[in-house]
Amino acid sequence: MTSSETASEKRSLYDRLGGVYSIATVVDDLIDRIMVDPRLNANPLVDEAHHKVPPAGFKYLVTEMLCWAAGGPQKYSGRSMEESHRDLAITPGEWQAFMDDVQTTLDKFSVPAEEQAEVESTRAAIVVSGAEGSSHPR
Numbered sequence: 001m002t003s004s005e006t007a008s009e010k011r012s013l014y015d016r017l018g019g020v021y022s023i024a025t026v027v028d029d030l031i032d033r034i035m036v037d038p039r040l041n042a043n044p045l046v047d048e049a050h051h052k053v054p055p056a057g058f059k060y061l062v063t064e065m066l067c068w069a070a071g072g073p074q075k076y077s078g079r080s081m082e083e084s085h086r087d088l089a090i091t092p093g094e095w096q097a098f099m100d101d102v103q104t105t106l107d108k109f110s111v112p113a114e115e116q117a118e119v120e121s122t123r124a125a126i127v128v129s130g131a132e133g134s135s136h137p138r
């Protein structure tokens with residue numbers, strides 16, 4: 001926000017990020033990064049699920065969701081965060097590794113800290129509760 005803007009005039013996160021072209025570019029980089037992250041693929045459920053669908057479709061859904069969540073005109077057509085992640089047994093450590101990848105990507109594209117902070121708010125729907133220190137069953 002510039003000094004001449006008031007809070008109520010503040011543009012949507014979608015506009016501040018630069019709209020669909022910018023968001024899709026960031027998602028493209030991020031998905032390429034997380035698909036090969038050994039810290040995430042160490043979870044066999046994540047490894048299997050990540051690689052059973054073509055990356056382009058996965059990027060499409062994540063782009064659509066982030067555009068929608070950031071206040072853009074898109075409507076998210078995929079499954080809920082809870083439904084698509086609950087069987088993956090994602091641990092707090094894996095969430096940290098994922099956030100580390102997010103950070104690397106956002107820094108690469110110089111996304112400001114204020115906008116970066118809004119991503120963390122989805123944690124509760126994605127990380128399994130009580131998974132602290134657990135290991136994966138297979």
Ligand code: HEM
Nearest residue numbers: 040046049050061062065078079084090094095098122126
């Ligand atoms: C801000 C955090 C995250 C967002 C916004 C996000 C978003 C999404 C979206 C939109 C989908 C597609 C849903 C569908 O198929 O309809 C998905 C699926 C998936 N996500 Fe995430 N995700 C996040 C965090 C994570 C983390 C931390 C992991 C792993 C460590 C992960 C692993 C996966 C996998 C493996 C799938 C495919 C599931 C399947 O097709 O069975 N996600 N995610």
